[in-house]
Amino acid sequence: MTILQMRYFLTVCRLQNITHAAAELHLAQSTLSQAMQAIEEETGLNLFLRSGRTIRISQDGQKLAQKVTVLLREVDVFEENVREMASRHGKLSLAVPQQQASLLIPRLLNTFQNEHPEIQLDIIEPYGLEAARLVREEKADLAVVNYDGSTVPDLQYHRITSRAVKFVVWPEHPLAKRASISLKEAAQFSLVLLSEEFYVTRLLLRSFAAAHIEPDIAYFSPHLSTLYSLLRTHTAPSILFEPAVASLDGLVTVPFDKPLSLTSCIITKKSRQISKDQRLLIKFIRQQLLDDWTTPDS
Structure with a gap:
């Protein structure tokens, strides 16, 4: 799972709607749906309970979202540190x-x-x-x-x-x-x-x-x-x-x-x-x- 896919996944989890998530991420709905399917195939987990356009996060999906949230916080800190290092070169x-x-x-x-x-x-x-x-x-x-x-x-x-x-x-x-x-x-x-x-x-x-x-x-x-x-x-x-x-x-x-x-x-x-x-x-x-x-x- 890439960092970009993780960010997509958390947005879907927060909005629980593919259409709304795709709009916020400026993606085609089909692109975002394919990304979520790819995550499920890669992890082997059933992350979403689907009902039309509305989705609910499964228990496994909630656990994964918690772990992804912690990981992305560390990524954000890392990226900020890199930006500070780069700014010092100026x-x-x-x-x-x-x-x-x-x-x-x-x-x-x-x-x-x-x-x-x-x-x-x-x-x-x-x-x-x-x-x-x-x-x-x-x-x-x-x-x-x-x-x-x-x-x-x-x-x-x-x-x-x-x-x-x-x-x-x-x-x-x-x-x-x-x-x-x-x-x-x-x-x-x-x-x-x-x-x-x-x-x-x-x-x-x-x-x-x-x-x-x-x-x-x-x-x-x-x-x-x-x-x-x-x-x-x-x-x-x-x-x-x-x-x-x-x-x-x-x-x-x-x-x-x-x-x-x-x-x-x-x-x-x-x-x-x-x-x-x-x-x-x-x-x-x-x-x-x-x-x-x-x-x-x-």
């Missing part, structure tokens, strides 16, 4: 740290959402390292980060392009007109950096340590806006991922003679299958970053 949690947020979030909320209104985006703005942790713990479906080359075994890194990390100052600073500088020259000044939860700062501290240089870090901030304010008030220079300041007026970026760079990538969890919606989002983000950074620094 919701994506995306972690976008600050250095990517100003570029990507307006385009995600405008262009991507207009092109794919069926996909609901839940966007959060953690630090770079925190973004990777959220994906690892499956609290975010994917993250966009500029990472320092280190990897976590259970994460998949979809690399896009690399860009330079540069010394950032104001036009009147003594090093502003230099074609390039060394880490040692940068360390002669008190610096303001992003906090150590950012990949760029982790890269810098590792690079200073490898060169046996102890920089004077005047302040670590978790907010790019704070660093922008300190730079514009000529308080202290900084070292940042170049695209993080590319759109800001009044600041100068100077490359290092031994280039430092971060790699833009999208992070997903290795053990989780990438859904169709995720592939669409990954393709969109990749294209946005490549369009803005068509000539990677090295």
Whole structure:
């Protein structure tokens, strides 16, 4: 007996009239009668006591109806669970740290959402390292980060392009007109950096340590806006991922003679299958970053 036949059977039991049941089910009366006969033949039970168009449910029919009712309730629960699972594929949690947020979030909320209104985006703005942790713990479906080359075994890194990390100052600073500088020259000044939860700062501290240089870090901030304010008030220079300041007026970026760079990538969890919606989002983000950074620094 199929699930559809079970639903037909319960409708006939409830209405006790083939004509009325057929009308409610939008079936031909002959089709429904044949379906009921097929159930009786399959089960070997006499389910109905017929008197013209009116039928009464036999004792066996009543017992079967009770069992079918219980079974169909379980089927309904199962189908609802499947629908909920399917609906979650239309919701994506995306972690976008600050250095990517100003570029990507307006385009995600405008262009991507207009092109794919069926996909609901839940966007959060953690630090770079925190973004990777959220994906690892499956609290975010994917993250966009500029990472320092280190990897976590259970994460998949979809690399896009690399860009330079540069010394950032104001036009009147003594090093502003230099074609390039060394880490040692940068360390002669008190610096303001992003906090150590950012990949760029982790890269810098590792690079200073490898060169046996102890920089004077005047302040670590978790907010790019704070660093922008300190730079514009000529308080202290900084070292940042170049695209993080590319759109800001009044600041100068100077490359290092031994280039430092971060790699833009999208992070997903290795053990989780990438859904169709995720592939669409990954393709969109990749294209946005490549369009803005068509000539990677090295």
